[in-house]
Amino acid sequence: MKRVGEFFQNIVRNKMMLLMVLPGALWFLFFSYLPMFGTVIAFKEYRFDRDGFWASIVNSKWVGWQNFKFLFSTNDAYIITRNTLLYNIVFIFLGLVLSVLLAVVLSEITNKRLSKVYQTGMFLPYFLSWVIVGYFTFSFLSSDRGLLNGVFNSLGIPPIQWYSESKYWPLILVLVYLWKAVGYNSVVYLASIMGIDKSLYEAAMIDGASKMQQIRAITLPMLRPIITIMTLLAIGKIFYADFGLFYQVPRDSGTLYGVTNVIDTYVYRGLKTTGEIGMSTAAGLYQSVVGFILVITSNFIVRKYDKDNALF
Amino acid sequence: MSQRKKERDFHNLSKPMNITFNLIAGIFAILCVFPFLFVVIISLTDEGTLAKNGYRLIPEKWSLAAYRYMFDMGDTLLRSYGITIFVTVVGTVIALLVMAFYAYAISRKTFRYRNFFAFFSFFTMLFNGGLVPTYIIVTQLMGLKDTVWALILPLAVNAFYIMILRTFYATSVPDAIIESGKIDGAGEFRIFIKLVLPLSLPGLATIGLFSTLGYWNDWFNALLYIDNPNLVPLQSMLMRIETSMQFIMQNAQNSSLSLEAMRSLPQDTSRMAMVVMATLPIIFAYPFFQRYFIQGLTVGAVKE
Numbered sequence: 367m368k369r370v371g372e373f374f375q376n377i378v379r380n381k382m383m384l385l386m387v388l389p390g391a392l393w394f395l396f397f398s399y400l401p402m403f404g405t406v407i408a409f410k411e412y413r414f415d416r417d418g419f420w421a422s423i424v425n426s427k428w429v430g431w432q433n434f435k436f437l438f439s440t441n442d443a444y445i446i447t448r449n450t451l452l453y454n455i456v457f458i459f460l461g462l463v464l465s466v467l468l469a470v471v472l473s474e475i476t477n478k479r480l481s482k483v484y485q486t487g488m489f490l491p492y493f494l495s496w497v498i499v500g501y502f503t504f505s506f507l508s509s510d511r512g513l514l515n516g517v518f519n520s521l522g523i524p525p526i527q528w529y530s531e532s533k534y535w536p537l538i539l540v541l542v543y544l545w546k547a548v549g550y551n552s553v554v555y556l557a558s559i560m561g562i563d564k565s566l567y568e569a570a571m572i573d574g575a576s577k578m579q580q581i582r583a584i585t586l587p588m589l590r591p592i593i594t595i596m597t598l599l600a601i602g603k604i605f606y607a608d609f610g611l612f613y614q615v616p617r618d619s620g621t622l623y624g625v626t627n628v629i630d631t632y633v634y635r636g637l638k639t640t641g642e643i644g645m646s647t648a649a650g651l652y653q654s655v656v657g658f659i660l661v662i663t664s665n666f667i668v669r670k671y672d673k674d675n676a677l678f
Numbered sequence: 679m680s681q682r683k684k685e686r687d688f689h690n691l692s693k694p695m696n697i698t699f700n701l702i703a704g705i706f707a708i709l710c711v712f713p714f715l716f717v718v719i720i721s722l723t724d725e726g727t728l729a730k731n732g733y734r735l736i737p738e739k740w741s742l743a744a745y746r747y748m749f750d751m752g753d754t755l756l757r758s759y760g761i762t763i764f765v766t767v768v769g770t771v772i773a774l775l776v777m778a779f780y781a782y783a784i785s786r787k788t789f790r791y792r793n794f795f796a797f798f799s800f801f802t803m804l805f806n807g808g809l810v811p812t813y814i815i816v817t818q819l820m821g822l823k824d825t826v827w828a829l830i831l832p833l834a835v836n837a838f839y840i841m842i843l844r845t846f847y848a849t850s851v852p853d854a855i856i857e858s859g860k861i862d863g864a865g866e867f868r869i870f871i872k873l874v875l876p877l878s879l880p881g882l883a884t885i886g887l888f889s890t891l892g893y894w895n896d897w898f899n900a901l902l903y904i905d906n907p908n909l910v911p912l913q914s915m916l917m918r919i920e921t922s923m924q925f926i927m928q929n930a931q932n933s934s935l936s937l938e939a940m941r942s943l944p945q946d947t948s949r950m951a952m953v954v955m956a957t958l959p960i961i962f963a964y965p966f967f968q969r970y971f972i973q974g975l976t977v978g979a980v981k982e
Contacts, residue, residue: 393835419814494714609898
C-alpha cells in the first residue's frame with residue numbers, strides 16, 4: 367500500500383515531465399511498439415475482420431511457422447537476402463573509401479573558398495528525393511531518348527534497352543548510390559578532419575614529414591573513431607535496403623527483379639501488389655530479427671576492442 | 679593566429695598536387711550537379727526536337743512551351759504543391775514540438791523516469807515491427823488511410839533526432855540556468871519556454887531542417903496510404919504520372935481509347951519541367967542551410 371502511494375507521489379512530482387514525454391511516448395506506442403506486437407501476424411493466416419483491428423488479429427487462424435516455411439522454400443528468400451547483403455557490402459566499402467578520400471582531398475585544397483563551392487555541389491544529391499533521382503537516371507537511360515543511347519548512336523554502337531537488361535543494373539545501382547551518398551558522407555568526415563588539432567600537423571612539418579606522410583600518420587588515425595561509428599551504424603543496417611533506390615531508380619521494372627529485388631521491395635510488393643500478407647510479414651520479421659542481432663553483435667565486438675566508440 | 683595560418687598554407691600542398699586535388703573535387707562536384715542541369719535543359723527543349731533527336735545537351739530548338747503548359751493545367755500541380763507545403767509546415771511544427779519536449783524531459787536529471795523513456799525511444803532504433811504491421815495499424819486501427827494525417831504522423835517522431843536533441847540540451851543548456859529559474863519560482867514549463875528554448879535554437883533549427891526535408895521529399899507514405907487524387911503530394915504526383923504513362927504505353931497498341939488518354943498526359947518536356955519545379959525550392963534553399971546539416975551530423979556522432 368505504501369509503495370502504491372509512493373508511486374503516485376512520484377507521478378505527481380514528475381507530472382510536468384511526464385506531460386512532456388506523453389505525445390512522443392504515444393507516438394512510439396502506436397508507430398513502433400504496436401507494430402512490434404503486430405508481427406504475430408507472421409504466425410497467422412491474416413483475415414480482415416469487420417469488427418476492426420483487434421478482432422482481425424484475434425480471429426485469424428494460427429498457422430505456426432508455415433509462412434516462414436513458404437518464404438524459405440521459394441527462391442525469393444535467397445535472392446532478396448543475397449541482393450540486400452551484397453549491395454550493402456559494396457555500398458559500405460566503396461562509400462567509405464571514396465568519402466574519406468574525398469574528405470581528405472577537400473581538406474587539403476589550398477583555396478578554401480573553392481573547396482566550399484565543391485562541397486556545396488557535392489551536397490546537392492543528398493537533398494533530392496528518389497523520385498527526382500529516378501527521373502534523372504531516366505534522362506540518361508531512356509531507350510529511345512536517353513543521353514547514353516544518343517551517344518552510343520553517334521558512335522555507331524547499337525542502343526541498349528536499359529530497363530529490361532538486368533546485367534547492367536548492379537553497376538547502375540552502385541553508381542547511383544555513390545552519386546547520392548558520397549558527397550554527403552565526405553562532408554561528415556571533413557567536419558572531423560577540421561576538428562583535428564593543427565599543432566599535430568605543425569609538429570609533423572617541423573619533423574619534415576611530407577603531405578602524404580601527414581595524411582597517413584595523422585589524418586587517417588584521427589578519423590578512426592568516426593569511421594568506426596559510421597561503419598558500425600551501416601553494418602547494423604546491412605539487412606535494410608534503401609527502398610527508394612531499388613524501387614524508383616529501376617522504375618519497378620519486372621524484368622529486373624532478379625537483381626533489384628531486396629527485402630524491403632519484396633515486403634512492399636507482398637503487401638500492396640501480390641497481397642501475400644502473411645509471407646510478407648514473415649519476411650519483415652526475418653529482417654527485423656536478423657537486423658537486431660547484427661546491431662547487437664557488431665556493437666559488442668566494437669565494445670570489446672574500443673569501448674569509447676561503441677554505440678551503447 | 680593569422681600569421682600561423684599563413685605559415686600552414688605556405689607549407690601546404692605542392693602545386694601539381696593542389697591542381698590534382700582541385701580536379702578530383704571539381705569533377706565530382708560537377709557530376710553531382712550535372713543531372714539537374716540536364717533535366718532543366720530537357721524541360722526547355724522543343725517537344726518536336728525531342729522526338730527527333732532525343733535528350734540532348736544542346737538542343738536544336740529551345741522552347742518554353744512546357745512551362746506554359748504547366749501553368750495552363752494549373753490545378754493539379756497547384757493542389758499538389760499546396761498539399762506538400764501544408765504537410766511540410768504542419769508536420770515540421772508537430773515534429774519539433776513533440777521531439778523537443780520528449781528530448782528535454784529525458785535530458786533532465788531530476789526526471790525520475792528519464793532512463794525508462796530514453797530506452798523507450800532508443801529501442802525503436804534497434805528493432806521494429808516492419809512494414810506490414812505498421813500499415814495494418816495505421817489503416818485499420820487508426821483509420822488514417824486517405825487522410826492528410828497519414829502523410830504527417832508517420833514521419834513526426836524519430837528516435838535518432840531525439841538522441842541528437844538530448845545531446846544538444848545536455849551540452850548547451852547548463853544545469854545552473856535551470857536551477858536559477860527554479861529559484862526564481864518558475865515552473866518546469868516556463869523554464870523550458872523562457873530559458874531552455876532560446877539556448878537550444880540552433881539544435882532545434884537543425885532538426886527542423888531535417889524534418890522539413892523529410893516531409894518535402896516524402897513519397898513513400900503517399901504510396902502506401904493515399905489513393906484519393908486530391909491528396910497527392912508533389913513527389914508522389916511525379917511518380918504517378920510516370921506509372922500511368924508506362925501503363926498507357928504498354929497498352930497503346932490495343933485500344934484507340936488510350937491514344938486519346940495519351941494526348942491528355944503531360945509530355946516529356948512538361949514532366950521534366952515539373953521535376954524542375956519540385957526541385958527548385960530545394961536548390962535555392964539548401965546552400966543556406968548546409969551548415970546546419972553538417973552541425974547536426976557532427977552532434978549526432980557524439981554520445982552523451
